[in-house]
Amino acid sequence: MDLSTALHIDRGQCRALGQVAIRLPLRRERLMPPLPAAAGEETEALHWIIATAICQQTRTLDGVIGGKRLRGSDYLLAALRQHLADHPGRWTPGALLAWTEEELRSAVSDGGDPATSTLDRLEERLRLLRGVARHLLDAHRGSAMALWRDSDRTVADLLARLAPMEAFADPVAKKSHLLLSFLHERGLWPLVDPQNLETAIDYHVMRVALRLGLVEVKTPELRRLLVDQVPVSGEVDSALRLAVRRACREVVGTTPGLTPFRLDHLLWMVGRNCCFYEHPPVCTTPGRCWKMNICSLLESIPHDCGLSCPLSCVCRGAADEGHRTLRETAFDTHYY
Ligand code: SF4
Numbered sequence: 001m002d003l004s005t006a007l008h009i010d011r012g013q014c015r016a017l018g019q020v021a022i023r024l025p026l027r028r029e030r031l032m033p034p035l036p037a038a039a040g041e042e043t044e045a046l047h048w049i050i051a052t053a054i055c056q057q058t059r060t061l062d063g064v065i066g067g068k069r070l071r072g073s074d075y076l077l078a079a080l081r082q083h084l085a086d087h088p089g090r091w092t093p094g095a096l097l098a099w100t101e102e103e104l105r106s107a108v109s110d111g112g113d114p115a116t117s118t119l120d121r122l123e124e125r126l127r128l129l130r131g132v133a134r135h136l137l138d139a140h141r142g143s144a145m146a147l148w149r150d151s152d153r154t155v156a157d158l159l160a161r162l163a164p165m166e167a168f169a170d171p172v173a174k175k176s177h178l179l180l181s182f183l184h185e186r187g188l189w190p191l192v193d194p195q196n197l198e199t200a201i202d203y204h205v206m207r208v209a210l211r212l213g214l215v216e217v218k219t220p221e222l223r224r225l226l227v228d229q230v231p232v233s234g235e236v237d238s239a240l241r242l243a244v245r246r247a248c249r250e251v252v253g254t255t256p257g258l259t260p261f262r263l264d265h266l267l268w269m270v271g272r273n274c275c276f277y278e279h280p281p282v283c284t285t286p287g288r289c290w291k292m293n294i295c296s297l298l299e300s301i302p303h304d305c306g307l308s309c310p311l312s313c314v315c316r317g318a319a320d321e322g323h324r325t326l327r328e329t330a331f332d333t334h335y336y
């Protein structure tokens with residue numbers, strides 16, 4: 001398949017999305033709840049690196065933490081924060097190297113009981129976690145903050161310093177850009193060139209970008225792979241995600257005030273709520289969304305959605321079934 005002709009970025013559609021995105025609010029504190037002050041910046045930076053490193057394929061995660069039902073990566077982050085608060089001594093690179101599958105399951109469970117954990121891909125996640133700990137010990141004196149201090153604080157240099165770790169080896173750098181965005185926004189790793197951050201492209205963002213029509217699929221062959229969820233190669237997955245990343249850069253670049261972080265959050269939230277993979281997009285029943293009680297979008301993007309997708313006014317998929325039936329790539333990976 002000639003991937004160079006199979007994908008086309010619709011710049012007009014990118015500009016149109018930017019005009020909608022910039023009007024939607026963002027509640028930052030919902031995205032990045034701080035750790036207890038006693039944790040200190042070293043532990044907090046380590047927490048973000050580890051949480052991002054093992055945050056892939058989180059579909060199995062669903063439970064109640066702190067009295068609140070959470071799922072997916074929200075659950076992972078809250079569970080790890082809870083574990084850190086309960087066992088601060090286990091959050092050093094040296095201690096992380098000794099974590100077992102049982103400790104990882106305990107760290108990602110409702111109340112610390114490993115038997116109740118729904119975390120999967122344990123061997124893979126443990127390998128990624130230990131890889132981070134090993135690299136910090138070998139290359140950065142066992143310090144998450146030293147990785148940033150050793151850099152020139154540019155996006156490019158920090159990406160290069162993260163890349164030797166398997167967890168951050170993605171050619172599209174989804175986890176790396178997300179991590180740098182989090183740490184920059186939290187003021188832990190301030191960047192001198194945050195304008196060079198990119199939107200972090202995962203399966204939710206991919207699906208929504210395709211349905212919006214930011215990236216048009218030009219060949220029946222690629223369309224069939226996406227609609228029928230036929231497993232694709234890493235080359236196809238990367239090409240599609242890079243095209244979506246370029247489209248997101250176009251959205252941000254043509255919309256004053258919009259950042260990749262903000263756009264990423266909007267597309268991701270729409271993807272895990274209104275436009276989730278497990279059910280038809282909510283625009284098929286405008287004004288009658290049934291997910292109000294489990295919707296996580298409205299917590300961080302507070303507005304009156306009117307029980308309709310906030311992007312339906314600009315989305316090609318809202319009116320066209322051909323766009324609406326597109327899906328993300330079927331690709332088994334730890335990159336996202
Ligand atoms: S309640 Fe609104 S924002 Fe949430 S999924 Fe439904 S339509 Fe989307």
Ligand code: SF4
Binds near residue numbers: 284
């Ligand atoms: S309008 Fe429909 S297809 Fe488009 S992003 Fe929203 S839910 Fe998905």
